Amino acid sequence: MQLSDVWMIFVILALAMYIVLDGYDLGIGVLTLLDRDAGRRRDMHELVAWTWDGNESWLVFLGLTLWAGLPLVFGVALPALYIVLIPMLWSLICRGVAIELIDQHEGWHRVWGPVFSVGSLLVAFCQGAAFGGLLAGLPASGSSFTGGPFTFLHHGYAILTGLTAVALYLLAGCAWVYARSDGVLQLRVARIGRLASLALAVETAASWSLLSAVRSGTLHPGAGARLPVWIAGAAVLAAGLVLAYRSFGAGRARGRSAWAPAYAILAVYAGGLLLAGGLLYPTLIPPHITVHAAASPHTALLFEVIAVGVVIPFVLTYQIYGFWVFRGKVNVKHEAQVT
Numbered sequence: 661m662q663l664s665d666v667w668m669i670f671v672i673l674a675l676a677m678y679i680v681l682d683g684y685d686l687g688i689g690v691l692t693l694l695d696r697d698a699g700r701r702r703d704m705h706e707l708v709a710w711t712w713d714g715n716e717s718w719l720v721f722l723g724l725t726l727w728a729g730l731p732l733v734f735g736v737a738l739p740a741l742y743i744v745l746i747p748m749l750w751s752l753i754c755r756g757v758a759i760e761l762i763d764q765h766e767g768w769h770r771v772w773g774p775v776f777s778v779g780s781l782l783v784a785f786c787q788g789a790a791f792g793g794l795l796a797g798l799p800a801s802g803s804s805f806t807g808g809p810f811t812f813l814h815h816g817y818a819i820l821t822g823l824t825a826v827a828l829y830l831l832a833g834c835a836w837v838y839a840r841s842d843g844v845l846q847l848r849v850a851r852i853g854r855l856a857s858l859a860l861a862v863e864t865a866a867s868w869s870l871l872s873a874v875r876s877g878t879l880h881p882g883a884g885a886r887l888p889v890w891i892a893g894a895a896v897l898a899a900g901l902v903l904a905y906r907s908f909g910a911g912r913a914r915g916r917s918a919w920a921p922a923y924a925i926l927a928v929y930a931g932g933l934l935l936a937g938g939l940l941y942p943t944l945i946p947p948h949i950t951v952h953a954a955a956s957p958h959t960a961l962l963f964e965v966i967a968v969g970v971v972i973p974f975v976l977t978y979q980i981y982g983f984w985v986f987r988g989k990v991n992v993k994h995e996a997q998v999t
């Protein structure tokens with residue numbers, strides 16, 4: 661194992677932590693678009709307000725791991741994805757401001773609530789579109805991107821993956837609210853969660869089926885030693901979707917059973933990462949940019965591995981402590997009949 665492979669552990673950790681943690685609060689933001697009741701929307705805002713800034717810190721960490729340890733990936737991907745990354749960053753900024761201002765004054769909820777909701781939707785879509793663009797491949801010559809501003813779209817494939825990310829985060833948001841709420845709110849997100857799990861299954865299947873038609877180079881998902889990884893990823897992802905659909909179908913739930921959809925979405929995430937890893941690794945940007953070619957010089961990478969390895973346990977400890985402090989059900993302020 662080379663040092664660049666060790667560095668990839670930190671990259672994967674940052675990616676996994678971000679999609680798991682910020683994924684649910686982006687999904688909650690999308691959920692608020694689907695509920696017209698101000699009381700329930702405020703309850704969902706409270707679930708995000710406690711920890712959103714800590715969750716998004718993993719996106720910063722992901723960017724730093726790519727910039728410091730894999731500068732070639734950063735240098736090629738950034739100009740290729742400006743069209744989606746710039747709106748994503750502005751949406752993150754507006755969304756963060758909205759979260760902080762929603763509870764400052766009753767009347768501000770009408771202004772900043774939609775900003776939070778639409779910002780969450782745009783962030784989810786842009787992240788999925790960026791991932792689809794990378795997965796399908798980007799043309800490069802040496803260390804320079806050689807395509808145009810819309811090359812990443814790949815004839816609309818990135819739009820499909822953007823919608824898939826929206827469904828994924830919406831499902832995660834439903835799972836989190838389902839576990840942390842009760843009564844009418846829990847019943848509403850259960851119904852939306854079942855629909856989101858079906859939409860995600862269809863969109864995931866379509867994304868995988870169409871990838872070989874748009875990807876740069878030849879797609880060999882089952883080549884050699886990657887076949888067991890690909891099979892395991894597909895099985896775990898499918899099991900997670902089935903579990904999510906079935907557990908949301910139980911209606912109201914308490915105790916450990918209320919966390920079943922959250923466990924299901926973790927399986928979906930794990931299966932998706934296994935599928936992506938089995939398909940790509942050690943390639944990071946198809947068709948030619950690999951982990952080893954993109955890595956920083958050995959001495960610099962060694963210093964970075966030691967420094968990050970020392971800091972990560974403290975970051976994880978703080979994150980776990982934060983969730984422990986804010987554990988328990990959200991204080992439901994509004995009850996009404998499900999319509």
